[in-house]
Amino acid sequence: MVRWEPGARERLQAAALELFATRGYEQTTAAEIAQSVGLTERTFFRHFSDKREVLFYGQEQFLQAFIDGVNAAPPDASPLEVIASALDTAGSFFPDERRSYSRMRQSVIDQNPALREREVHKLAGLATTVAEALHGRGIGEPAATLAAQSGATVFGIAFAQWIREGESRSLPDIATDVLNELHNLTGTATGSRGLRA
Amino acid sequence: MVRWEPGARERLQAAALELFATRGYEQTTAAEIAQSVGLTERTFFRHFSDKREVLFYGQEQFLQAFIDGVNAAPPDASPLEVIASALDTAGSFFPDERRSYSRMRQSVIDQNPALREREVHKLAGLATTVAEALHGRGIGEPAATLAAQSGATVFGIAFAQWIREGESRSLPDIATDVLNELHNLTGTATGSRGLRA
Numbered sequence: 001m002v003r004w005e006p007g008a009r010e011r012l013q014a015a016a017l018e019l020f021a022t023r024g025y026e027q028t029t030a031a032e033i034a035q036s037v038g039l040t041e042r043t044f045f046r047h048f049s050d051k052r053e054v055l056f057y058g059q060e061q062f063l064q065a066f067i068d069g070v071n072a073a074p075p076d077a078s079p080l081e082v083i084a085s086a087l088d089t090a091g092s093f094f095p096d097e098r099r100s101y102s103r104m105r106q107s108v109i110d111q112n113p114a115l116r117e118r119e120v121h122k123l124a125g126l127a128t129t130v131a132e133a134l135h136g137r138g139i140g141e142p143a144a145t146l147a148a149q150s151g152a153t154v155f156g157i158a159f160a161q162w163i164r165e166g167e168s169r170s171l172p173d174i175a176t177d178v179l180n181e182l183h184n185l186t187g188t189a190t191g192s193r194g195l196r197a
Numbered sequence: 198m199v200r201w202e203p204g205a206r207e208r209l210q211a212a213a214l215e216l217f218a219t220r221g222y223e224q225t226t227a228a229e230i231a232q233s234v235g236l237t238e239r240t241f242f243r244h245f246s247d248k249r250e251v252l253f254y255g256q257e258q259f260l261q262a263f264i265d266g267v268n269a270a271p272p273d274a275s276p277l278e279v280i281a282s283a284l285d286t287a288g289s290f291f292p293d294e295r296r297s298y299s300r301m302r303q304s305v306i307d308q309n310p311a312l313r314e315r316e317v318h319k320l321a322g323l324a325t326t327v328a329e330a331l332h333g334r335g336i337g338e339p340a341a342t343l344a345a346q347s348g349a350t351v352f353g354i355a356f357a358q359w360i361r362e363g364e365s366r367s368l369p370d371i372a373t374d375v376l377n378e379l380h381n382l383t384g385t386a387t388g389s390r391g392l393r394a
Contacts, residue, residue, distance in 0.1 A: 079382055120321045121314050142354045146379050149353075153346040157339045182343050185276055186383040 009047045009057075011037045016054040017101065020108040025051075025115065055105060055115065059122060063129050065093040066151075070133040079139050079147035084179055086130060086151055087158070091172030094162070103163040127152040154178045206244045206254075208234045213251040214298065217305040222248075222312065252302060252312065256319060260326050262290040263348075267330040276336050276344035281376055283327060283348055284355075288369030291359070300360040324349040351375045 015037045019028040030051050034044040048054050069089030073082040094102060109115040131148035139147070158175040161167055167174075212234045216225040227248050231241040245251050266286030270279040291299060306312040328345035336344070355372040358364055364371075 117314060117318050121317055124317045142358075142375050142378055143382055145354055146350065146375070146382055149350040150347065150379075150383075153343065153350065156346075157342055161339070178339050178343070181339055182347075183383050185340055185343055186347075186380050 008039060008043055012039065012044060012047055013054055013057065014101075016051065017104055017108065020055075021104050025108055025112050052115070052118070055109065056118065056122070062090065062093060063126060065090045066126060066130055067133050070130060070137070075137075079134060079143050080150070080179070080183075082134060082137065082139075083130075083147050083151040083154070084176070087155060087175040087179060088172050090155060091158070091170070091175050094159075094171045096170060099163060102159075103165075106160075106163055123152045123156055126155070150182060154182060205236060205240055209236065209241055209244055210251055210254065211298075213248065214301055214305065217252075218301050222305055222309050249312070249315070252306065253315065253319070259287065259290060260323060262287045263323060263327055264330050267327060267334070270334075272334075276331060276340050277347070277376070277380075279331060279334065279336075280327075280344050280348035280351070281373070284352060284372040284376060285369050287352060288355070288367070288372050291356075291368045293367060296360060299356075300362075303357075303360055320349045320353055323352070347379060351379060 012033060016028070016033045019033055019036060028051065030044045030048075031041040033051065033054070034041050048057065066086045066089065069086030070082055072089060073085035077085065109119050127145070127148045129148075130151055131144045134144035134148055154175060158171060158178045161174050161178075162169070162171045169177075209230060213225070213230045216230055216233060225248065227241045227245075228238040230248065230251070231238050245254065263283045263286065266283030267279055269286060270282035274282065306316050324342070324345045326345075327348055328341045331341035331345055351372060355368060355375045358371050358375075359366075359368045366374075
């Protein structure tokens with residue numbers, strides 16, 4: 001019979017991150033993570049397929065938060081208004097209590113090229129999923145892909161700012177500022193000068 | 198003594214792509230690629246570190262084309278005008294003669310998850326390099342990263358369109374259209390309605 005450990009997943013996640021940060025990701029095994037919180041390696045593998053998955057657990061919920069935001073936008077919203085709504089919902093997925101965990105996680109990822117590659121891939125997958133959701137709202141190409149990719153870009157920049165030491169604004173607030181910056185970047189300088197000589 | 202084979206690199210590239218497309222990427226070895234054009238495996242490895250590199254050879258020149266375009270923009274150009282210049286130079290790196298090679302290469306990459314991941318990573322690296330070049334022009338954050346990422350997004354969308362069957366426009370022309378679409382997306386709907394309720 002399989003015994004269920006209440007809160008085991010969360011304890012394993014916290015222990016893994018601590019060990020990755022102090023001892024190094026490569027130098028930490030699944031067995032050591034489990035042992036450090038008094039669980040067995042078997043329990044570890046009931047929750048995660050490998051130690052990498054500890055860092056990427058919750059990705060479906062993260063994607064779903066974006067899609068929920070897409071669906072929450074009014075029917076007549078422009079593509080970027082839909083993205084603004086998605087950023088708001090996705091941003092709320094990261095409350096301030098999670099900031100130090102996210103910061104620590106990022107520093108582990110930044111130190112490992114394979115994890116960085118996986119993280120980049122995750123944002124690319126996000127853009128694809130959001131583009132499909134925009135198609136579902138009748139938004140065509142290339143507008144849907146442009147808007148979805150811009151959303152992923154804005155999220156990535158806002159997230160990096162959110163976990164910076166000393167930053168106190170919420171993630172949704174930062175995302176709004178970055179999205180406004182995108183509007184400034186693309187909205188102004190064009191009209192008079194044209195894009196291509 | 199090492200014998201230099203004139204045109205060996207190009208012959209190996211063409212042969213590799215042909216074999217990847219007909220026989221499958223996984224099923225093709227470096228030795229087979231070399232043999233198919235009468236060269237030795239040793240010659241293959243003088244040109245490429247592994248069979249994957251055949252598909253990603255020339256990446257430095259591609260990045261350099263972007264940077265050349267950044268540097269060619271007038272000093273008072275806005276961030277997105279700099280990106281327009283970079284897209285123009287990078288687009289010229291893919292003349293129409295290269296379209297069928299690029300199309301075939303893409304279909305090989307699309308069929309292999311590891312190659313797709315590498316390709317995504319390449320575009321992410323492009324954005325980082327271009328953002329640094331924008332910093333060098335005195336453009337701050339988040340404008341530099343936003344503009345650079347938008348440039349990579351526009352390039353990616355334009356490139357996918359360029360290799361579509363039946364497409365006859367040049368890559369720089371398509372890139373200009375997609376960049377204009379980005380302007381439409383971000384420039385219009387905002388002002389009156391605001392981004393966030």
